[in-house]
Amino acid sequence: MDMPTVSELVRTSDPSDWRPGDAWLAGGTVLFSYGSDSLQRLLDITAAGWEPLSVSDDGLEIAATCTIADLHAFPGTAPAGVRAEWRALDLVQLCCDSFVASFKVWNVSTVGGNICTGLPAGPMTALTAALDGVALIHSPGGTSREIPVAELVIGDGRTALEPGELLRSVTLPAAVLRAGTAFRRQSLTNLGRSGVLLIGRLDEDGGFVLTITAATKRPVQLRFPSLPTAVELRAELSGQIDGELWHDDVHGLPEWRHYMTDRLAEEIRAELAASRSNASGSKEELL
Structure with a gap:
């Protein structure tokens, strides 16, 4: 750590205390x-x-200060009814594991950070963008606003947060947490940073949502009213992600990420299509 200009640590979570x-x-x-x-x-929050994690009829609220360790443990400690109903909790540990970090980091690093x-x-x-997470932002002057996480991160190291x-x-949202999901992640090395991280979601109403991160400079979401064909999905990917949006760093060239x-x-589309077919078959057998 090299921060020679820092002269004060202030314990506060009040944006009115912030100054340039x-x-x-x-x-x-x-x-x-x-x-x-x-x-x-440094303003220490x-x-x-x-409360790190709060369950309600509306869904799951994750505090910005919730550690990765607390979040990782949640699916195993959640009430049985919640765990059975919120199938999308399967993503939690997959995304936490994507840090490829030690328990020392997990016990300190936060979701909000x-x-x-x-x-x-x-x-x-x-994780939060794929599940239509809504961020609650506190602003100087005592006001607050909400913004989808998918719109909060707007570029490499850039967010929509104001000073x-x-x-x-x-x-x-609880409705989204009840969705079926599929996860894919790829890195150039076994323990490397994610070069591509995709999450697919099949909602109760049949809608399909694909969220692309790591491969792109900001989250990209594709939404369909029903499960698309392979051709439809490929066409939408080509239309929504232009060449400038593919990320380029030591963890992967744009061409490889594309x-x-x-x-x-x-793979995600096919997996969710198969899971839907299996579920339909099971229901028919019961009938």
Whole structure:
């Protein structure tokens, strides 16, 4: 950690305390590893007392300060009824494992921090965007606003947060949590950062949603009223993702990310189509 200009640590979660030269601090795993030569104060929100995970009829609220360790453990500790009904909780541990990090990092790194860094490969961005998560943002002056996570991350290391704004929580709707899902992730190395991370969702009303992250500079979502054909899916991918949107860094060339996105998207479509057919067959047998 190299932050020679920081002179004060302030424990607060009130955006009105923010001033230019400040940075919000939760787990700090990215902030401390990158360092800074301009920050003057760190505003520590870890003592805010926010409940990490809250279950209600509306869905699951995840506090920005919820650690990856707490989130990873949730599917195993959730009430039996919740676990059975919210099938999409299967994604939680898959996305947490996508950090490819030790338990030391999991016990400190936070859901909100991972989203707010705006990294294309951020697995918490992938999880919450894929499940139509809605971010609650607290702003200076005492106001608040809501924005879909899929629109919160707008580029490589860029978010739609205004100066001083603070991510309070992300809520995953109960209806979406009941959806069937499929997950695909690809990296150039066994323990490397995600180069492609796709999540497919088949909702109760038959709608299909595909969320692309890591391969693109920001989350991209494709929505269909019903499960598309392979040709329809490929055409929509080509139409929605232009050349400038593919991410390019040491974890994968744009051409490779493009190819793998097309390939994994079709795998997801086929998997969800098969699961729907199996479910229909089971119902017919019962009848």
